[in-house]
Amino acid sequence: MLDYKLLEALASVVEEGGFERAAQALHITQSAVSQRIKLLENQTGQVLLVRSYPPRATEPGVRLLKHYRQVASLEADLEDALLPRGPGVYRSLKVGLNADSLTTWFPGAVQSFLLSRDILLDLCTDDQDVTHRLLQDGEVMGCITSRERSLQGCRVQALGSMRYRMLASPAYMERWLPSGPEGLGDLQAPVLIFNRKDRLQDYFFTSVTGHTIRHPVHYIPSASSFLQFILLGLGCGMVPDLQSDRYLGSGALVEVVPNRPMDVPLYWHCWDIGSALLRDFTEVLVLEAGKRLPCIVGQ
Amino acid sequence: MLDYKLLEALASVVEEGGFERAAQALHITQSAVSQRIKLLENQTGQVLLVRSYPPRATEPGVRLLKHYRQVASLEADLEDALLPRGPGVYRSLKVGLNADSLTTWFPGAVQSFLLSRDILLDLCTDDQDVTHRLLQDGEVMGCITSRERSLQGCRVQALGSMRYRMLASPAYMERWLPSGPEGLGDLQAPVLIFNRKDRLQDYFFTSVTGHTIRHPVHYIPSASSFLQFILLGLGCGMVPDLQSDRYLGSGALVEVVPNRPMDVPLYWHCWDIGSALLRDFTEVLVLEAGKRLPCIVGQ
Structure with missing residues (x-):
């Protein structure tokens, strides 16, 4: 041995x-x-x-x-x-996930599990290529990404979709898109992008206009600051409904193209080693995500 | 040439x-x-x-x-x-900064500059060792860190301090520290830490108790999710006043040790190459940070 x-x-x-x-x-x-x-x-x-x-x-x-x-x-x-285990003896669970999940539904979803089970989380946020590699290398026990296909030696379960909309402030719309979304093809105003791996904004523009568009870009690698930049009129960008609902309700933000949501499916990948902790965490995550995220279309 | x-x-x-x-x-x-x-x-x-x-x-x-x-x-x-420059011709400014600045005072500080000058930001958040190396290698034009000493070929200017407090929810205090901060030396409850480079919590506990303490730790690498974890009673952690004011006011969060703030000074480092854009951005940043951050003690 x-x-x-x-x-x-x-x-x-x-x-x-x-x-x-x-x-x-x-x-x-x-x-x-x-x-x-x-x-x-x-x-x-x-x-x-x-x-x-x-x-x-x-x-x-x-x-x-x-x-x-x-x-x-x-x-x-x-x-x-x-x-x-006696009180005060903790187990640690290392998990990779996308920044938007961490900022929105994830904390509430794991709250009671963490409070009742003396589990410590060691989280890392990175793009899904990185977190899948970390999972494959055994550095994290599980990860939340939008990739459906399971990795060798791992299990995968659907969690639900995050629904995004392209949002802007009314001031931004008035200055840059006074005649509405027709102006999108020739938009000279900044678009917000999380980082160079974030293609969500590109997918949206391509799906609306039918071709790739080059916009001026601010790179803002923080989910909450990304939202703040939009509220301040500094750019438009794709924001999860979970984060924007109250601003859409109050009129502080509007949809750049009305009723044009985009759904990003999320999956939980973890080691398939028969660990009781992982089994319980998976069960809680699937259940609680189900309460917070719409089902993945087609499932 | x-x-x-x-x-x-x-x-x-x-x-x-x-x-x-x-x-x-x-x-x-x-x-x-x-x-x-x-x-x-x-x-x-x-x-x-x-x-x-x-x-x-x-x-x-x-x-x-x-x-x-x-x-x-x-x-x-x-x-x-x-x-x-005509309208729609942008210049890009690549800047490194700490996650807490990006989440709190930075967007408001640069808002009018960005709206009036057609400047695009390309931001990266990392610990100060990394952003200083990026500055030295010329990958960013400037960075915001807590290091005072200037780098070769760069200028440095004080921006002000961020004031932090160790915060927890009332439920957390009741469960884990029912007799108040005396219990800190033997705290068996989770403490939140941003990532392994984040020593702020350690500094705080050492300054209060006089020695290093080992607590159970959740690693939560997102400034807004860090705050959410505290609000949910999952741990205590150091939060900037700029982020916590309304929660302290409403009683949703309390100071673990009453009236025990810690100030972290912030400095702006940038290339010393006589660029007009960098000069103007520096001027705005120093002015606007001055309105939002208390002065650095001793300056």
Whole structure:
């Protein structure tokens, strides 16, 4: 059998982003951390860690870490079954998700689960290519993305759709689109885009006008600031209904093209390793997302 | 002189994150983009681009790009002076900043400047080590961080302080700290942390209790979701007054330790290249930040 103390040291250096922090987390000295990793490298005959800043796992290191995290997760399940956890003993769940889910429906959906179960979340938001890679490498246990196809060794479940609309302030509409959406094809005003991976605005314009349009662009990589920029009249952009409802109701924001929503389906992908924690979290997530998100069209 | 058309192709591939998108942005074919970069590599005798996904500049590539962006910025100033821009001709300003500034005071501070000057923002949020490196490499023209010392070739100006408080919901206080802040040293409840670079919570606990404390931690990398998690009773965490004022007023949130704010100073760093656009943006930023942020103590 592998010596899991050594793998724990490797995992800690990668997760905490350094030897010093790993030593603190494990309550051992920094040189003990180094020795454990060197020993593991000798035993496996592979370089497992690039000593960069922050340190990162090599390809064989990634494979070992994925295995380690899955074993750790199953072991924690076993402990739960054999010996109920006392208060103040937490388990951590590392999840990747899109920024719009994190800003809107996700906190409410997981609230009671977190309050009743002593679970800690370790969240990372990135585009779906990145979170799928993290899932594949075993760095996150699950992720929420719009990709339907499951990854090898993972399960996938539909959560529902997020409905987006292209929104602007009345001042923006008056200045830039006084004659309404016909002006869209020749719009000289800024459009907001989250970051260079965000194609939602392009999809919308293409679906409305039938061709690709080049607009001036503000890149605003924060979901709440994105909304603020629209409210301030600085651009138009695609906003989830979950975030905009009260502004549409009050007239502070209007749809650039009336009644033209776009639905983005969301799926939950997670390891298929029979972990009780993952099974319970999946159940809660699917149930609570179902209360907050419309069904995916066609399902 | 350098052939700046070739540098433009290099910059575009790096900024757009690929050859195809660069070709679209420059209105040329993908093979023309490739040829320009190969030609530039032949002329300089250096490999300038790592053909990874996404492509990134090598060290000599980074140096060339920094020079290119500074020349492009000065050239745009010159154009402004010689030939006033018509409507719909925009200039782009790439800026790094901390997530809390982007979510609170920044949009309002730049609103009129953006509306009156046809400026597009290209924002990136990351920790200050990263944004300072981006500034040094010439990838952003300026950044907002809490570091006071200026970088080589850059100017620095104080903007003001963001005032933070450790906040929790009344339900959280009742469950976890029923006898008030004395219980902090032995707190078994989750604390929220933005990401692993965020030490603000640690600083606060150390300043209050006199020693380092290990708490259970949720990592929530979104400023607005961070606040939502606190409102839902899922943890306590440091929140800027600019974001929390109305919740403190209504009693939805309370200070974990009464009247114990922590001030984080903010500075604007930018290239020192005599660009009129940067000079004007700096002036607006310093003025508008001054209206929204308290002065830095000691200045």
